[in-house]
Amino acid sequence: MQKITLVFALALLPGIASAAERPDWAFPSESGLPPVARPTDDGKPKQVPGSTKTYTQKEIDSFNNPPDWFPNEHPPLPKVVANGRDTAVRACISCHLSMGQGHPENSRVAGGTAAYITQQLHDMKSGVRKGAGGAMFNFAKAMTDEEIKDAAGYFSSIKPGKWTRVVESATVPKTYFAGGRRMPHPQGGTEPIGNRIVEVPEDHERVELRDPHSGFVAYVPPGSIAKGQLLVATGGDGRTVACTICHGPTLHGLGDVPAIAGQAPGTVARQMYFIANGDRNGAWAQLMKQVVAKLTSEDVINISAYVGSLDP
Numbered sequence: 188m189q190k191i192t193l194v195f196a197l198a199l200l201p202g203i204a205s206a207a208e209r210p211d212w213a214f215p216s217e218s219g220l221p222p223v224a225r226p227t228d229d230g231k232p233k234q235v236p237g238s239t240k241t242y243t244q245k246e247i248d249s250f251n252n253p254p255d256w257f258p259n260e261h262p263p264l265p266k267v268v269a270n271g272r273d274t275a276v277r278a279c280i281s282c283h284l285s286m287g288q289g290h291p292e293n294s295r296v297a298g299g300t301a302a303y304i305t306q307q308l309h310d311m312k313s314g315v316r317k318g319a320g321g322a323m324f325n326f327a328k329a330m331t332d333e334e335i336k337d338a339a340g341y342f343s344s345i346k347p348g349k350w351t352r353v354v355e356s357a358t359v360p361k362t363y364f365a366g367g368r369r370m371p372h373p374q375g376g377t378e379p380i381g382n383r384i385v386e387v388p389e390d391h392e393r394v395e396l397r398d399p400h401s402g403f404v405a406y407v408p409p410g411s412i413a414k415g416q417l418l419v420a421t422g423g424d425g426r427t428v429a430c431t432i433c434h435g436p437t438l439h440g441l442g443d444v445p446a447i448a449g450q451a452p453g454t455v456a457r458q459m460y461f462i463a464n465g466d467r468n469g470a471w472a473q474l475m476k477q478v479v480a481k482l483t484s485e486d487v488i489n490i491s492a493y494v495g496s497l498d499p
Contacts, residue, residue: 208484210460212383213453213491215292215364235398247396250274253281254397261285262344265337267330275329277322279338284399287342288350291386291403291453292367293323297345298499303443304339310469317466318457350402351451352389353496359385359406368394380408384452384488384495405452407492415493418486426481430490438497449499452491459487 228248232241238256247254251271255264264280271278279296283289287297296304310316311327312335318324330338361376362369362385371387386405388394393401419438422429433444440446447455461467463479482490 209464210383210456210484210487212385213456213460215367215369233396235393235396235400237400242396250277250281253278255280255285256398257285257400260399262341265334265341267334267337268341271326272329272334276326276334279342281397282323283342284397286348286399287345288347288399288402289451289454290368290394291351291405291451294454295347295350295450295499296342297347298440299343299445300440300443301336301339301343303445304342305335306443306469308335308339315469316461317468318461347446347449347499349449349498351386351449351495352402352404353412353452353492354404354406355409355412355492356380356406357409360387362387380406382408382484382488384408384456384491386451386453403451405492405495407452407495408488411489411492412496413493414485415489415491418490419493423486426486428478430494438494439499446499447494448497450494452495455491455494456487459490 228244230243230245232243233247234241235256240254240256240258242254246252251273252269255269258264264285266272267276268279271281282293283296287295289295299307307316308327308330311324312330314324316324327335357380358377359380361372361374361378363372364370369385369387370391384405384407386403388401388403390398390401394403417423418427419430430438430447433441434447435441435444438446438448458467459479459482463476465476
């Protein structure tokens with residue numbers, strides 16, 4: 188069981204990967220649309236629905252003192268989670284939010300075991316695990332063992348909630364990237380979904396406020412969820428290994444094998460790719476390369492769509 192755990196823990200905190208093609212839809216790009224400037228900070232206090240707290244946009248955007256809109260909904264925040272440490276370590280909740288749900292451009296960390304989260308941080312710290320966006324890897328390198336222990340202990344104590352609503356659709360809103368996040372274009376309009384998944388906020392204004400109650404919608408190609416379910420359950424006639432073998436029949440994890448049900452589809456696809464191209468290494472990663480080698484880009488989309496559609 189320990190060998191299986193190590194193999195799949197590195198492979199599927201997100202999933203399985205396409206060895207041949209980069210899932211460009213899961214990575215930020217210029218997208219061919221004109222850049223859209225964010226509103227300027229007017230200095231006025233802002234609120235989110237259901238919270239009695241107020242913050243200015245400057246405070247909301249802070250790396251070391253980001254908002255905690257609902258402090259009564261979670262255990263006390265360790266210092267590294269709430270505030271980070273100077274410029275060396277950004278506060279965990281500034282990206283992953285107080286409930287650990289994260290955004291499509293990073294990852295959900297809530298609900299993983301402390302051992303699993305600790306291992307991933309140490310892999311980033313040592314350079315064994317790489318990938319898009321160097322910020323998290325730099326933070327991990329700077330974190331002390333005590334900070335890693337505190338962060339892992341906190342996020343492992345949080346039960347993840349439903350955060351992504353997966354919708355099959357042949358057309359999607361036109362979007363642009365604001366930093367690393369795909370956003371609906373202010374001019375509106377739609378376009379064909381093509382061979383990709385498009386993740387946008389349910390409410391883009393609340394996402395800009397780092398509201399942990401406002402999630403995302405992931406548009407996926409028609410029929411992709413059912414195709415992904417078949418791959419996850421059976422391995423697709425030998426193309427890969429059924430995810431349910433180690434992640435459990437409902438993909439809610441087994442022991443330190445992480446739960447992947449309800450993870451953001453973009454996160455699923457990126458991790459598949461990183462395992463396949465060698466950016467994400469570590470124990471048993473070479474075995475995982477064989478597991479993912481025969482998957483196509485369509486397989487990656489289908490698996491990502493199905494996994495994201497599940498309740499966490």
